[in-house]
Amino acid sequence: MKIGIPKEIKTKEYRVGVIPSGVRLLVESGHEVYIEKDAGEKSRFSNDDYTQAGAIILQNPKEIYDTCEMILKVKEPQPQEYDLLKPGQILFTYLHLAPLRELTEILKEKEVIAIAYETVQEGKRVPLLEPMSQIAGKIAPMVASYFLSAHNNAMGVLIGGASGALPARVLIIGSGTVAKNAAKIASGMGADVVVMGRNPSSMTELEDIMPANVSTLYSNRYNMEKILPTVDIVIGAVYITGEKAPHLITREMLSLCKKGAVLVDVAIDQGGCIETSRPTTHDDPIFEVDGVIHYCVANMPGDYPVTSTHALTNATIPYVKKIADMGWQHASLEDAAIYSGVNVAGGFVTEQAVAKAHQMEYYELKSIIDNCPEFGGTV
Incomplete structure (x- = not known):
């Protein structure tokens, strides 16, 4: 051939x-x-x-x-x-x-x-999505940390905190390959990490293998509305094979987010799991909606x-x-x-x-x- x-x-x-x-x-x-x-x-x-x-x-x-x-x-x-x-x-x-x-x-x-x-x-x-999901998951906390800086009109919170200053709180939506790798890197950077998912076995596995600064929370609208006002970074890591990603953060919920928070929608290839997301590029990676920074680059691994x-x-x-x-x-x-x-x-x-x-x-x-x-x- x-x-x-x-x-x-x-x-x-x-x-x-x-x-x-x-x-x-x-x-x-x-x-x-x-x-x-x-x-x-x-x-x-x-x-x-x-x-x-x-x-x-x-x-x-x-x-x-x-x-x-x-x-x-x-x-x-x-x-x-x-x-x-x-x-x-x-x-x-x-x-x-x-x-x-x-x-x-x-x-x-x-x-x-x-x-x-x-x-x-x-x-x-x-198997052909897993290697890129692994890489995108590892990239997500790094880009979120960078765009959380004040010169990007974000909160100016250092992801790992410092002596006498609390670290950033990171919410990861999903419990698959992207989520696991994002949790691994975010926790290693010193963040307070919450992984929100619906697969009990995946969440049990995460609790077993992750350090003490990673916790899990069952994903539903009630819990999402309660946790959004407390987090500095959200990483959307939802994938349903072949399907358009569900909007787990709606336009209405955006008002619950902190001003200057950073949302990284890794699911943007499948339409995004945040309703206000739209595809961006490495040339112009972020945009702001209601004071919340969105990073929605559709080929994150392409930069590495x-x-x-x-x-x-x-x-x-x-x-x-x-x-x-x-x-x-x-x-x-x-x-x-x-x-x-x-x-x-x-x-x-x-x-x-x-x-x-x-x-x-x-x-x-x-x-x-x-x-x-x-x-x-x-x-």
């Missing part, structure tokens, strides 16, 4: 879809790998690193999309990439389609085979590409190889994790959560494969 890796063009997105060791694995398996010139530069991989591993360097994204059967990316296609997509082309990347109706319609119209990292699921695990690229591509490469070796149809039917990753195929939405979010018709992927001649089935 011809596999292409274009350079990421989302604002301040420095990751790349494959590292040289992944190229070598694919080439040794009989595949052709094409990578756009300088695509790995910010992740500290040169063009020579890729050519020595067996890749072919192409000069621009159009050559990549025109040449390749599978496009391997990190972030969802940007508007300037829409016209490059071709029918039947496999797109394997983070998509987060639930809040992105326009992109969902484009993928349908173009009849792309859109496989989303974030919905590849093994049991209860989302050396770490993030390694962590992501080490997780994705076994799935890439299986899809390339078997073809996406056979790989999907053979591997339930890949099957769960297919969000759009041949003009049909095959992920229930995405169909529900956009009120589009949902089609079972197996029926699409079985009944469409172009996918090897019969009508």
